[in-house]
Amino acid sequence: MLIVMLALGACQQSNPNFQEDVSNPEFFHRSMKQLSDVIVHDIFSPPVASRIYGYSSIAAYEAALPAFSDYQSLAGQLNGLEAVPQPEEGKTYCFPLAGIHAFLKVGKALTFSEDKMEAYQEELYATLDSLGIPGDVWDRSLAYGEEVAGHILAWANKDMYKETRTYPKYSISEDPARWQPTPPDYMDGIEPHWQKIRTMVLDSAQQFTPPPPTAFSLDKESKFMAETMEVYDALNASAPEEREERVAIAKFWDCNPYVSHHTGHVMFATKKITPGGHWIGITQIACRKAGADFMKTLEAYTLTSIALFDGFISCWDEKYRSNLIRPETVINRYIDESWTPTLQTPPFPEYTSGHSVISRAAAVALTSVFGDNFSFLDTTEEEYGLPAREFGSFLAASSEAAVSRLYGGIHYRPAIDNGVAQGEKVGDFVVKHVQLRQQMSNK
Known part of the structure; x- marks a missing residue:
């Protein structure tokens, strides 16, 4: 999937205002609504749904963060979250795109309906690609979002969720x-x-x-x-x-x-x-x-x-x-x-x-x-x-x-x-x- 998305960025004429255009918060609102729809479809319980929202949102925040100097990382503030990978200095990124990609990557990993998330991602990325993000910036931004998502998923993997799946059912008194x-x-x-759960x-x-x-x-x-x-x-x-x-x-x-x-x-x-x-x-x-x-x-x-x-x-x-x-x-x-x-x-x-x-x-x-x-x-x-x-x-x-x-x-x-x-x-x-x-x- 990432290979397909990387290829999209090379197809459009660059737009000098792409950073501003991609920073439209509606792109993220739409992505969050898609995640909610998948959570409903997959019938996650309320506690498990909160876990999906939590890690997905944090991934988006951390991947978009380098573009917004007024904000700071949650690493060291949240239990067990270590320093998040940083972008390469001197290179141009579209960090809102990286944030959206990290969000979708984590959301897809924590839900069941991967096909629904992938179909939405293809449609959204076709729209984003039409905004004229330079090909190298597109590729670099998705790669950074992927890296941050991997970091957040590794953190999530240590929160005891996986272990509690094997614990006994409630015993009726x-x-x-x-x-x-x-x-x-x-x-x-x-x-x-x-x-x-941690x-x-x-x-x-x-x-x-x-x-x-x-x-x-x-x-x-x-x-x-x-x-x-x-x-x-x-x-x-x-x-x-x-x-x-x-x-x-x-x-x-x-x-x-x-x-x-x-x-x-x-x-x-x-x-x-x-x-x-x-x-x-x-x-x-x-x-x-x-x-x-x-x-x-x-x-x-x-x-x-x-x-x-x-x-x-x-x-x-x-x-x-x-x-x-x-x-x-x-x-x-x-x-x-x-x-x-x-x-x-x-x-x-x-x-x-x-x-x-x-x-x-x-x-x-x-x-x-x-x-x-x-x-x-x-x-x-x-x-x-x-x-x-x-x-x-x-x-x-x-x-x-x-x-x-x-x-x-x-x-x-x-x-x-x-x-x-x-x-x-x-x-x-x-x-x-x-x-x-x-x-x-x-x-």
């Missing part, structure tokens, strides 16, 4: 307080060993361990049963207009990559974007609204993806430690056997809420890039048939994402509130310790 697989498919617990910025997966969940109890006067009844009544107790709004909020933030539907003996599934993918979509919206240039666009994606990456590790560490039973199981066993949640319960323990943790972490990262009270129209879910929603800030959007899990019938209140606090700590730590700008500021 008979303790009535512990998580059990839920309808309709009763799937095994997803990624029970994700806490062993963090990017956090000192460890346990750095921001939340307080324990409310103790399980079947006493009708207990706090746990009160929290369970709040889930049960989240829609039943509302006025019609409020109920409709809560259902709309739940569905907008569902972000379940695989929802199965059963009708008699017929089963089919729908695929949707992951929770992290939704925040990558919000990042795209923010970049476009702010008129972010090529490197600020990479800055936003990179910082957000790092926050998502570490947010999932922090959350999953708690999920399989507390191993709390889901509301659906409690309600069906002890309150109402015919009750079903608005959303399909995802296949992993309840506490804390993944949406709450990663949404707040991502919102903190985006706020550090674009500022407080950055209003936006979130159109991310329109392609899945859901209307856009307006938000006055990233934090407001993250708060709605968090409470959507109560409305959806899949989380108790403490998982939401403590999850938001957990995500805030993750996001703050990432923003404080990851310095992308030379001026020691993320603004």
Whole structure:
């Protein structure tokens, strides 16, 4: 594939403005959208999807970096990331092209649908080639992007992902307080060993361990049963207009990559974007609204993806430690056997809420890039048939994402509130310790 791409650059008449033309951030936005589409197609779980976004974005950032003196490398800032290969001095490169190439190289390596990534790359490179990049610059830039991608993939290969593929599945406990697989498919617990994945910025997966969940109890006067009844009544107790709004909020933030539907003996599934993918979509919206240039666009994606990456590790560490039973199981066993949640319960323990943790972490990262009270129209879910929603800030959007899990019938209140606090700590730590700008500021 690289040989074919190298050959393209020799076919066009050179353009003196090629550097500016290739620096159009839309080329990168399109590439990120392609990666999201492949992640949806390949049905990656939310934690694994965050890993794909993280390494791909960092590869793009590092390969484009030499053209932007206001920015600095993440080597030495991220756990285990050593000095990135440098371009040859005195030679001309198109570093935005190198960044795009590194992004696509890593994205293709970490996903299954190589054919889809390759077809997109051929189409994109034909467009880029038409911009008149000199042949030697084209070749040199792709080669540099390839080198940086190899460096990032070698780093990724040491994060324990490969090893955890061989670890045992989640073992179901008979303790009535512990998580059990839920309808309709009763799937095994997803990624029970994700806490062993190397963090990017956090000192460890346990750095921001939340307080324990409310103790399980079947006493009708207990706090746990009160929290369970709040889930049960989240829609039943509302006025019609409020109920409709809560259902709309739940569905907008569902972000379940695989929802199965059963009708008699017929089963089919729908695929949707992951929770992290939704925040990558919000990042795209923010970049476009702010008129972010090529490197600020990479800055936003990179910082957000790092926050998502570490947010999932922090959350999953708690999920399989507390191993709390889901509301659906409690309600069906002890309150109402015919009750079903608005959303399909995802296949992993309840506490804390993944949406709450990663949404707040991502919102903190985006706020550090674009500022407080950055209003936006979130159109991310329109392609899945859901209307856009307006938000006055990233934090407001993250708060709605968090409470959507109560409305959806899949989380108790403490998982939401403590999850938001957990995500805030993750996001703050990432923003404080990851310095992308030379001026020691993320603004």
